[in-house]
Amino acid sequence: MTATDIRASSETLLTVEAPKKAANMGQVVRWLILFLGGIVMIMPIVYMLSTSLKWPHEVYNVNLWPKEPTIENYTFVLEDGRFYGWMINSTVIALITTASNLFFDSLVGYTLCKFRFPGRYIVFIAILSTLMIPTEMLVIPWYLMSQQFGWLDSYWGIMFPGLMTAFGTFLMKQFFETVPDDFIEAARIDGLNELQIWWTVAMPLVRPALAALAIFVFLGNWTAFIWPLIVTNSVEMYTLPVGLSSFGDEADVQWELIMTGAAISTIPTLVFFLVFQRFIIRGVVMAGLKG
């Protein structure tokens, strides 16, 4: 082997090594950023759990681990009869609004996406434009409506503004755009009516979107605060967030109890998320098309 050959091969080695190191550095930076992001996300939860294990006098002490950890708060909250009622209220309301949103949002989204009718665009814009109005502004008209209909302090009153959402309709419409018309036309030729096509052909193809929407709506209603606070009067009708906030009054906020309730109330949302995230599988739609 000549000298030139050796140099050539060592150069080759160098060029192979260099980008690898750069890639490693990039990887380290990337992991570091993700790690910091993770810390930021998890700290409130850690504090929530830690506070729920503290005695009242230790609450304003920012140590992560309580000096005298206690499960007294949990016993108190769980023995307080009101908590179960709020939990049931929240569960019923979140489940019904979720089901209602999945049904109506996708029905309207499908219609706006796959049917051509006069005024379609105007209807779509009208629905979208409601997204620009903040909840705070809607609360008073909602309240007046509830009052007139006699819905104050009832499930129906808490649920009605959220039974169908503009966001969900928009989301579903966009997802139905990814369902090729060929599927729908094939089903039409196969003799299905429009409602059957929507239910048996289009809906299964947007299952990932439905799962995402279910998670959004469930979490949104589970954590909703302002509207349930305004529309409910009796303690029995409170939802969890409203009920938890009642653990405090103007003089004294019982953070340890609020955090305990919050910690318990995250469990259903976790379960809900774990169930539905399995359905968020991408690429389902494309499998039936060209290969």
Next chain:
Amino acid sequence: MSTVTLRNLGKSFGKTQVLKDIDLQIEDGEFVVLVGPSGCGKSTTLRIIAGLEEATTGTVEIAGRVVNNLEPKDRDIAMVFQNYAIYPHMTVRKNIGFGLRTARMTRAEKDERIEEVARILDMTDLLARKPSQLSGGQRQRVAIGRAMVRDPAVFLFDEPLSNLDAQLRTQMRLEIKKLHQRVESTIIFVTHDQVEAMTMADRIVIMKDGVIQQVGTPSDVYHKPANTFVAGFIGAPSMNMLPGTGSSDGILLKSGVNFTGGPAGTEGRSVLLGVRPEDLTPNGAATLVEGRVTVREPLGHETLIYVDTGAGEVIAKADGRHPPAVGETIRLSALPQNVHIFDAATGQALT
């Protein structure tokens, strides 16, 4: 009887007229291919027959009854789509059986029918699979199976092969043709590929800009093209068009060559003399084309040669083993019966 008759069919999207006066009679059991460049209205015609689009004017008759006001499901048709449109969330068995959902059959009868179709298409062992576990050709077969299971009067195919690779396309072409011989249903097949049209059709309908240019057997449209569009569209490479003027004793080509023959009554008119590359042979009696070979394209069994005549380029087919060299000057002639004369202004055939 599964005839399809289109009478005076027209379709407009707003002010754009995409179909004009389509008249077509398709016989029972016939394999008809609609072919043309994109935007010629062939798919629209098929979709009107299927009932997925409404005709602006005219009528569609299937098996003797006017179906304009019938839903697709009531027209006794089945359609295979370009994208197959088999449902990804259902197994092959469910996909094939989907069209039977509304049929008045017992479960056992339905199963039997599905198995029979699967047997014909040679996919019995694939029935439990989902579309994502199938190859492109198999998916296409499921789509065909879903159409077959309903035993329709008319099969409609909308460019079903254009998503397959070349080899699979040739194979599926043959399979569809065999299938037609076996089930003997009426088939209307849309494609933009003239080779598919030629190989599969009993009759070809060539369309352009929403107008039927010619209807005929593959042999008809190849050997007796009705106009310059058909002449250019069918056959690859395209027919050569040599411009010239009619004279008392034939046609005087722009290149200066005089072609004796052609129809009477062309004197003084601008005409186009069409001749297919394979009909141009060297060393014939009367020279039609003389020029220098500029490019050779060897294809193995033959070689395409591009000849610069001074009045335009001409393509000819030469022997695969001993083609003329680039730069060589050659003379080509054609038999009078293989020469087509077209009116240069209207494009219509005069022979």
